[in-house]
Amino acid sequence: MRYILKAYEMKMYDGDTIERIGIPSMVLMERAALSVIESLSERNLMPQKVLVVAGMGNNGGDGLAVGRLLAEKGAEVAFYMAGNPDKMTEETRRQLFILKNLGFSIQSKLELAEYDMVVDALFGIGLSRNVEGEYLTLIREMNRLGKKGAFLLSLDIPSGVCADTGRILGEAVQANLTVTFAYAKRGHFLYPGREYTGKLMVKDIGITESSFLKGRPGAFCYEKEDLHRLLPKRKPWGNKGTFGKVLLVAGSYDMCGACVLCGKSILRAGAGMVKIITPSCNRIILQETFPEAMLYTFEDKPHMEKVKNSLDWADVVVAGPGIGMGNGTKELMEYLLKDKRCPMVIDADGLNLLAAHQDLFELAAERGEGKLVITPHPGELLRLMKMDMEVYKEDREKLIFTLAKGLHCVVAAKDAVTLVAENGREEIYMNTSGNDGMATAGSGDALAGIIGGLLAQGMDCFFGACLGVYLHGLAGEEAAGKKGRYGMTALDLVKELPFVMTFYGPN
């Protein structure tokens, strides 16, 4: 698990390390610069001819120190500084003083020579508004040098990327490598900033969790090493009931695939049994393609007595994929929601029904804490919130927390970076696994199934949803590795899930 910080959090922990713990800021800066040299040597990157473009803030100070250390290693280093020297920070002024004492000079005009590396130290996490004027020209110039073959190394964050949102404030450096200090920042992972970050390396510089006294970071992500401890432990003595029984309400007359993809994901995530409630037209195909599943199929509308029996049997309910909006689905959802005994995952048309019927929305909200996970994509999220895309773009996170509060639930909000929030919990999970190959039909059905399968094995709603999202992304990465991002399908992803869980997991 690692934290993903906003700029103010990083500044708070930075400040605490300097003021309360007592590590001087120049020590942190030197460690930051040394960590950059270490990162370069880890990647066998030792440039000969380097240009450092530094701003007046501490990011610029980092850049001057990195340039000095590269020169120590034999590189020919040119320095250029932009901005008003009156605004130079104390640490950067000190770095400049050191450089001058060592006989380096700062170019008064940017020399357009050939460089094999450009160190982007114009702005770090202190960028607070759109870049204009000379800054804009410099960012363009760095990108031009990059296109001509120079390696673009950004310190902390590519200049122009907003550290909190990943937005591009005017224009940004298109880095090959970003070395960031202490903790990753949100802008490294959120699009479009993620595309500008290139390869990300996070380096320790002496700022630790002991500086979290005034508040913990608001976001975290998982890493592969975490899977050992995160995956539900298998019980050697267990039987199929031990690993959980999932009732899947999915599919309709024109939609059978949702039953297959979601149902298979439930079992591949480790649940013991799955039973599917679906119209009888899906019966034969399910028996042929998914013999592991038990079925309750109905002709016109389901008999609630049969639904009740299935509900009594289940440990978890997954409802919604491909059910459509008509033909008794509202009554079915109402019946399922009223039975508050076990946790429920609602996806797809299940969410559209909640959005279309206020009474269903209220019933869902009445289930109470720890009893509901919803997995909306942006369209479903906005329908549930009765908002438009502009609001989503403006503050997606706020929207997700508002929805989690309104439904007293866990929201796994799907997008290129899926976020998971829970009512009453301040921190948000920010997913870092996956790729654009997963933007394919049925991928969402697979996610709902994976989460359902994890809940069936006893995981709690929030952590089950976070883990499900992470595993779904990892399985997507494996599928893309084998089939490529163009042609991989949701079923390819589902097939990779057991490998991901076994390879990185505890067994």
Ligand SMILES: NC(=O)C1=CN([C@@H]2O[C@H](COP(=O)(O)OP(=O)(O)OC[C@H]3O[C@@H](n4cnc5c(N)ncnc54)[C@H](O)[C@@H]3O)[C@@H](O)[C@H]2O)[C@@H](O)CC1
């Ligand atoms: N001791 C420390 O405080 C450490 C800081 N570190 C570095 O310090 C950086 C943060 O330093 P700062 O807070 O000085 O911030 P930056 O170095 O990111 O620069 C911010 C400066 O740019 C100005 N500015 C913001 N947006 C602008 C715009 N669009 N156009 C023109 N000027 C603009 C601000 O007013 C401020 O003067 C980190 O990213 C990291 O690289 C590291 O050295 C680690 C230790």
Ligand SMILES: [K+]
């Ligand atoms: K930078």
